[in-house]
Amino acid sequence: MTASQTLQRPGPPPAPGQADARIPAVPPRRSRRPVALIAASLAVACVLALPLVFLLIEARGAGTAAVAHLIFRRLTADLLWNTVRLTVVVTALCAVIGTAAAWCVERTNLPGRRVWAVLVVVPLAIPDFVVSFGWASLWTWVQGFRGAVVVMTLAVYPLVYLPVAASLRAADPGQEEVARSLGVGRVRTFARVTLAQARGAILGGCLLVAMVLLAEYGAFEILGYQTFTTEIFTEFNVSFSIPAACALSLVLVLLSLLVLAGEGMLRGRGRVTRGGPLAARRMPPHRLGRATLPVLAGFAALTALALGVPVGASVYWIFEGGAHAIGGVSLSAAALHTAMYGIGAGILDTAAALPIALLVLRHPGRLRLLLERSTYLVLAMPGVVAAFALSYFAERYANGFLYQSAPLLVVCYAIMFFPLALVGVKASLSRAPASLDEMARSLGQRRLAVLWRVTLRLAGPGLAAAFCLVFLSVVTELTATLLLVPTGVQTLATQFWAYETNLSYGQAAPFALVMIAVAAVPSYVLGRFFDRSAHAQT
Amino acid sequence: MTQLVVTGLHKAFGDHPVLTGLDLEVPAGSLTAILGPSGSGKTTLLRVLAGFERGDAGTVTIGGSVVDGPDAHLAPERRQIGYVPQEGSLFPHLTVAANVGFGLPPRQRKGPAIAELLDAVGLAGLGKRYPHQLSGGQQQRVALARALAIQPKIVLLDEPFASLDAHLRASVRADVQALLAETGVTGILVTHDQDEALSTADRVAVLRDGRIVQCDAPQDLYDRPADADIARFIGDANLIEGVLGTDTVDTILGRLRIEPACLDSLGPGNGAAPGTVRSGPATVLVRPEQIELHADDAGARPPTPGWPGVDGDHELSGRVVSYGYHGHDAVIHVQPDHDSAAPTIIVRTLGGPQLPPGAPVTLHARGPVLAWPDAST
Numbered sequence: 001m002t003a004s005q006t007l008q009r010p011g012p013p014p015a016p017g018q019a020d021a022r023i024p025a026v027p028p029r030r031s032r033r034p035v036a037l038i039a040a041s042l043a044v045a046c047v048l049a050l051p052l053v054f055l056l057i058e059a060r061g062a063g064t065a066a067v068a069h070l071i072f073r074r075l076t077a078d079l080l081w082n083t084v085r086l087t088v089v090v091t092a093l094c095a096v097i098g099t100a101a102a103w104c105v106e107r108t109n110l111p112g113r114r115v116w117a118v119l120v121v122v123p124l125a126i127p128d129f130v131v132s133f134g135w136a137s138l139w140t141w142v143q144g145f146r147g148a149v150v151v152m153t154l155a156v157y158p159l160v161y162l163p164v165a166a167s168l169r170a171a172d173p174g175q176e177e178v179a180r181s182l183g184v185g186r187v188r189t190f191a192r193v194t195l196a197q198a199r200g201a202i203l204g205g206c207l208l209v210a211m212v213l214l215a216e217y218g219a220f221e222i223l224g225y226q227t228f229t230t231e232i233f234t235e236f237n238v239s240f241s242i243p244a245a246c247a248l249s250l251v252l253v254l255l256s257l258l259v260l261a262g263e264g265m266l267r268g269r270g271r272v273t274r275g276g277p278l279a280a281r282r283m284p285p286h287r288l289g290r291a292t293l294p295v296l297a298g299f300a301a302l303t304a305l306a307l308g309v310p311v312g313a314s315v316y317w318i319f320e321g322g323a324h325a326i327g328g329v330s331l332s333a334a335a336l337h338t339a340m341y342g343i344g345a346g347i348l349d350t351a352a353a354l355p356i357a358l359l360v361l362r363h364p365g366r367l368r369l370l371l372e373r374s375t376y377l378v379l380a381m382p383g384v385v386a387a388f389a390l391s392y393f394a395e396r397y398a399n400g401f402l403y404q405s406a407p408l409l410v411v412c413y414a415i416m417f418f419p420l421a422l423v424g425v426k427a428s429l430s431r432a433p434a435s436l437d438e439m440a441r442s443l444g445q446r447r448l449a450v451l452w453r454v455t456l457r458l459a460g461p462g463l464a465a466a467f468c469l470v471f472l473s474v475v476t477e478l479t480a481t482l483l484l485v486p487t488g489v490q491t492l493a494t495q496f497w498a499y500e501t502n503l504s505y506g507q508a509a510p511f512a513l514v515m516i517a518v519a520a521v522p523s524y525v526l527g528r529f530f531d532r533s534a535h536a537q538t
Numbered sequence: 539m540t541q542l543v544v545t546g547l548h549k550a551f552g553d554h555p556v557l558t559g560l561d562l563e564v565p566a567g568s569l570t571a572i573l574g575p576s577g578s579g580k581t582t583l584l585r586v587l588a589g590f591e592r593g594d595a596g597t598v599t600i601g602g603s604v605v606d607g608p609d610a611h612l613a614p615e616r617r618q619i620g621y622v623p624q625e626g627s628l629f630p631h632l633t634v635a636a637n638v639g640f641g642l643p644p645r646q647r648k649g650p651a652i653a654e655l656l657d658a659v660g661l662a663g664l665g666k667r668y669p670h671q672l673s674g675g676q677q678q679r680v681a682l683a684r685a686l687a688i689q690p691k692i693v694l695l696d697e698p699f700a701s702l703d704a705h706l707r708a709s710v711r712a713d714v715q716a717l718l719a720e721t722g723v724t725g726i727l728v729t730h731d732q733d734e735a736l737s738t739a740d741r742v743a744v745l746r747d748g749r750i751v752q753c754d755a756p757q758d759l760y761d762r763p764a765d766a767d768i769a770r771f772i773g774d775a776n777l778i779e780g781v782l783g784t785d786t787v788d789t790i791l792g793r794l795r796i797e798p799a800c801l802d803s804l805g806p807g808n809g810a811a812p813g814t815v816r817s818g819p820a821t822v823l824v825r826p827e828q829i830e831l832h833a834d835d836a837g838a839r840p841p842t843p844g845w846p847g848v849d850g851d852h853e854l855s856g857r858v859v860s861y862g863y864h865g866h867d868a869v870i871h872v873q874p875d876h877d878s879a880a881p882t883i884i885v886r887t888l889g890g891p892q893l894p895p896g897a898p899v900t901l902h903a904r905g906p907v908l909a910w911p912d913a914s915t
Contacts, residue, residue, distance in 0.1 A: 435627050438590050441614040442621040443641030444688055453640075457631050 034363050040355035045371055047352075048415055051381045054389035055249050062243035070247035075231070079248070083227045083255065086148055087213045093153045094209045098160025099202055101302065103194065104295055106168040109285045111292065116299050117165070118524060123306040124158040125519035127476035127493065129218030129500075130512045131155040134310030136222050137317065137505055148225045154306040155219070156212050160205030166427070167201035168194070204423070207263045207376075211419075214256055215382045217479040218497065228252040229382040233479060236384055249385050253377070260376060311516065317509040330490065335514055338491045341406070342474035342518075345413035346467040349421035352414065353466065357425040362434050376419045383480035386416050391484065409484045413474045420469045428462015429455070468522030475519040492518070541566040541724040542587070542692060547596035549582055556582045558748035560596070564692075564741075569718055569725040570753075571735035574745030575771075580728040583745070584694045587726070588621050589614035601691050620685025620693040620723070624700055626677040628669035634680050635665030641688040655683040658717060675706045682714060686721060693718065695727040699734065711738055732772050736760065744768055762799060766910055769823045774869065774884050776829075780822040780909060787822050787909045790874060791829070791883075792852025794822070795905030823908040826886035831870060833891065834898040854901040856883065858893045868892075872899055 059067050070076075104110050105117050123131075132151045135142040142150060175197065179189040195202075220230045228248055235245035288295055360372040378386070390412050391404070432455045440450040456463070478493045485494055492515045499508035542564040549557040556579040564570045574580050585591045587598060589605065589612060597607035600619070605612040628637050638655055639647035656662055659679040669677060678698050685693050698714070699707045715738055718725045729735050735742045736756040743753040752764045763769040766777050780787040785796055834855070856872040859882050870893065871882040883901060893899065 435623060435625075436629060438588070438614065439621065439623065439627045440629075440640065442588050442590075442617070442619055443684065444615045444618070445641065446615055454629060458629075 034359065037355050037359045037363070038368075041359050041368075041371060044352045044356060044418075045375060047411075048375050048378050048418055050393060051386045051389040051415065052253070052377070054392050055246055055253070055385060058242055058246040058392075059250060062246060066243055067247045067250070070244050071251060076248070076251060079226060079228050079231055080251070080255075082145070082225065083214065083252075086145065086152070086225070086227065087210050087259075089149055090152045090156070090213055091206050091209045093149070094157040094160045095202055095206050097153065097157045097302070098205055099164050099195075099198065101157075101299070102161050102165040102168055102198075103190075104288075104299070106165050107194070107286055108288050108295075110288060110295060110299070116303075119303045119307065120161055120299070121158050122520060122524070123155060124162075125472055125476070125522070126155065126307070126310050126516050127218070127478065127512075127519075128152065128155040128212075128216055129222060129478055129493075130314070130476075130496070130515065131306075131310045132219035132222040133500055133505075133508070133512065134313035138309070138313050143223045144225055147223045148220060151219055151223065152213060152216070154302075154309075156209050157306070159208040159212065160202065163201040163205045163423075164198050167198050171197035203263050203266055207259065208420075208423075210259045211256060211376070214252060214259070217382065217384065222500070228255070229384070229479075232382055233384045236388060237483065245384075249382070252382065256377060260373070264373070311513070314509040314512040314516075317505040318513075320506060330495065331510060331514060334490045334492045334495050334511065335518060337489055338475055338493070338515075339518060341410055341413060341491065342471040344406075344410040345417065345474045346421075346470040348410065348414040349418055349470045350425060350463055350467045352418065353421040353425040354429075357422060357429050361426060361429050362437075372422070375422060378415055378418055381416070383412075383416055383477060384483060386412050387480035387483040390415075404484060404486050406486055406489075409481070409486070412480050412484055413470075413477065416477070416480060417470045417473045420473060421466045424462060424466025424469050425459075428459040428466065431462060432458035464525065468525050472519040472522045475515055539566045540564065541568075541601060542726070543597075543599040544583075544587075545597050545599075547583075547586065547598065548594045549579075549586060549591065550594055556748055557586070557593070560745075560749055562743055562750050562753065564724060564726060566724055567722050568740045569715065569727060569738065570741045570743060571727045571729055571739035572743050572745055572750075573729060573732060573735040573771075576730055578745045579748050580730070580745055581696055584621070584696050584726070584728055587692070588619050588694055589617050618688065618691045620688060620690035622678070622681045622685050622693065622695045622698050624697045626669075626674075626681040628677055628680055628684075630669055632668075633665060634661065634667050634669070634672070637669065637680055638665075638683045638687050640684060651687070655687055656680075658686075658720075659683045660713060675702050675710050678702065678710055679713070682717070686717070686723065690723060692724045692726060695725060697729055698727070700729075700731075707734075714738075736772070742772075744771065762797070762908065763823070766821050766823065769908070774826045774886070776824040776826065776881075776883055778822050778824060778881070778883075780820045782818055782820045782909065782911060787820055787907065789822050789824075789903075790876070790880070791824060791854055791901065791903035794824070794903060794907045797906040797908055800906075800908045819912045820909040821912060824903055826869065826884040828904050828907070829883065829885045830902045830904070831872070831885045831887055831890070832900045832902070833893060834900055852902075854883070854903075856899060856901060858895055858897045858899060860895060861893050863892065870899075872901060 062070075101116075101120050105113050105120065110116065128151070131154060132147075135151055136147065141147070171194075175193050176189055179193045180186070184192065214227075215229055216227070217229050217233050220227055221233075228251065232245045232248050232252070235241045235248065356372055356375065359368050390408050394408055436454055436458070437450050440454045441447070445453065475492065478497060481491055481493050482497065485491060490498075492511050496508050496511035496515065499505075499511065540563050542562070544560055544562040547557050547560040548555070560579075560583065562572075572580050572583060582591065586593050586606065587600075592611055593606050595608075598605050599607075600617065604610045605617055628634075629640065632640065634656070635652050636647070639649075639652045642649075642651070652665065653662070656665055659682055661676060661679055661683070664672070664676070669680070672680065678701075682693075682695075682698070695714070699711055702710060711734065714725075727735070727739060736759070739756065741753060742756050742759050743750045744759070745751075746767070752759060752768055754762075759768075760772055763772055766775075769775045770777060778789050778791070780789040780794075783793070785798075786793050787796055788794075854874055856874045859871040859873050862869040862871075866888075868887050868890065870885045870887060872885060873882050874880050885901065
């Protein structure tokens with residue numbers, strides 16, 4: 001120790017001229033820039049920026065004064081209040097429920113943990129508007145703010161649960177033991193160590209929740225709750241008042257910018273580091289003891305409310321409205337279309353997220369990080385804006401060639417759900433550390449061979465998870481689908497919506513159930529993926 | 539023949555210079571240790587050699603061709619350099635055999651060469667296991683086999699033994715040494731452990747402040763360190779004050795003969811004829827094993843006050859401060875009696891009775907020693 005200290009101590013300072021002579025006069029050589037990656041990332045970012053570009057072009061066309069007039073009015077203030085209070089309340093509730101559930105499943109001896117781990121995630125497969133339909137069709141008190149809080153919390157809390165569970169699994173449980181050995185009690189250890197470990201994941205989950213809330217349309221339409229997004233949809237689709245919709249969209253984008261910036265600030269410099277990969281070790285789970293029964297009851301209640309009510313309501317309406325003939329052909333045709341669109345968007349997104357994820361993980365830089373963060377703005381773009389942007393471009397620059405065509409719809413989905421794919425792809429790539437790539441290259445493998453033989457092999461399961469995330473988002477998407485679906489084609493969501501708005505609950509219900517079934521498969525795969533990654537850690 | 543030549547290598551990360559004009563030559567077939575404390579730029583040097591980083595200035599030449607220079611940069615995959623990182627970095631999705639065969643052309647990946655290599659590193663029969671089923675030492679052996687499989691020009695070992703247990707470290711180290719000698723591959727071993735460097739390598743290069751300050755055979759490095767800091771870094775050292783004489787130096791341990799090889803480098807006048815009169819204060823290196831220690835009977839000798847005389851066969855009395863028992867030897871710190879503020883003297887003894895703190899002892903030093911004149915202030 002002393003030896004190394006003395007050696008580090010700078011020796012007698014050399015003569016000034018001598019020191020200068022050693023500093024090279026030539027500018028430092030740069031390592032090769034990842035040109036291909038940067039080009040691909042920029043291309044992806046440009047496509048993602050299309051909705052915003054459309055928004056600005058339209059707003060410019062309408063004139064600054066007109067837009068300002070449309071923004072500064074009573075309606076905007078009401079919408080702002082509605083949107084903000086709902087976002088704050090639901091995000092907070094989701095953070096508490098999602099984190100508590102994740103901790104119980106990952107760190108305690110809760111009976112039936114494997115089963116709960118799946119059941120808790122499955123609500124992600126139920127479209128928000130189906131949850132909304134389930135509650136509102138059974139009980140009339142479920143409407144307005146109160147209804148929106150209940151429905152949205154139950155619909156989106158898995159967005160917090162999933163990342164928190166994953167991070168709790170990856171975090172070093174030894175830190176908790178160290179805290180306890182330093183004389184810190186159980187509760188304070190939870191607050192100071194466990195929550196700190198999961199902090200980034202909680203914030204990331206909350207960001208997703210807030211963004212979903214800002215962009216939700218169907219659920220609020222059923223509940224009669226007015227937010228920016230529902231109003232924008234009405235202005236676009238019913239009143240055909242493009243300038244008004246653009247003005248409101250601008251405010252909504254600003255709001256999401258604030259959310260993004262807030263999350264970035266809260267996240268701060270808190271990075272979770274862990275010891276060497278060899279040190280991974282499973283800690284004996286916390287014993288729930290007397291709390292076992294209440295906690296079990298809590299999980300049962302959560303499952304009943306988030307899963308039981310929507311599914312139960314759908315089953316109930318099938319029998320209640322049994323007189324209607326169920327169109328078997330239309331159901332399978334709708335399911336097929338939905339699945340095709342989902343697969344297309346999933347593949348497109350996973351492929352598009354790869355270059356950006358590789359860029360920020362392997363060649364980080366301020367501008368590159370900004371590029372990556374900018375793609376999250378897409379989440380705040382209501383589906384309706386993305387849909388209109390693409391049809392606008394198709395009409396304007398492709399002579400309406402692609403308007404209301406399947407490729408356009410798939411691209412629209414891909415834009416909307418890109419951030420989900422990016423999160424998944426980044427998580428999967430971080431399992432393929434750069435050191436292994438370097439190792440492979442020093443063993444004589446070229447870049448592409450390394451990508452194929454090492455990076456993609458290690459990241460494979462995570463890439464599949466990213467694909468699943470996009471797929472199930474497409475299955476449960478309504479707004480953009482309503483606007484862009486090719487003429488004469490029905491997806492599960494649009495057909496459900498047609499029946500639902502018609503109050504034909506009995507005919508709507510089967511579509512809801514099939515949607516849940518189709519989306520449940522990828523959610524199950526997702527759950528298994530996160531479960532398996534835990535076992536790979538041990 | 540020289541396998542690797544590095545000249546004037548600079549590398550900075552942002553404003554933080556790491557390598558500042560590093561020169562190094564590594565003979566073909568040798569095992570050279572790069573020894574330096576953590577943060578001295580060892581890993582950066584290896585990463586530049588492997589091609590993962592580019593130097594800011596300077597050149598790296600391997601086997602006569604420039605791989606990193608003002609106009610050239612050879613990609614890592616074309617350098618034929620085997621790299622064994624500290625943590626092994628085995629591919630977790632591949633079996634041991636597939637890991638070893640990773641860098642080979644597809645047809646040879648399942649050939650007998652893999653089994654031979656596994657046999658050579660003492661892991662015969664484990665080819666079908668996965669990395670997580672191996673112990674740390676086994677993982678290191680696989681990483682070495684994988685690096686050797688591509689028949690590299692040079693193998694870079696980045697603190698490969700740091701994560702191993704003491705007993706495991708010795709055996710893995712010996713195996714690595716034997717294997718490199720057998721295959722004749724040039725090896726570069728990076729370490730912060732001077733024992734490891736001295737016992738494993740043919741040559742040891744000391745890295746300090748981004749430069750190689752000395753590169754010698756282990757024995758030469760230990761016996762003739764270039765300056766006091768290196769002396770202290772390579773093994774235990776007593777660095778005591780002294781006053782230079784013609785070919786002796788006067789210290790609290792008496793008048794000690796100066797190593798003849800060291801005389802040349804002492805001022806005034808390099809290469810001065812024997813008998814040149816020297817003077818002035820100096821720092822003197824006395825290794826702990828150069829000092830004999832005798833236990834006194836309790837109270838038999840009163841402490842000698844003041845600066846002792848400088849006659850030829852001087853003895854220094856003191857008291858034991860601490861006694862560190864290491865089995866094969868013991869390291870004893872002794873506080874000289876004449877000055878309680880003086881630095882303690884380190885003595886290494888073989889056997890002898892255990893001495894409690896406070897026990898009176900007598901020290902007697904044997905030359906020759908090294909001395910460096912103090913910079914005039």
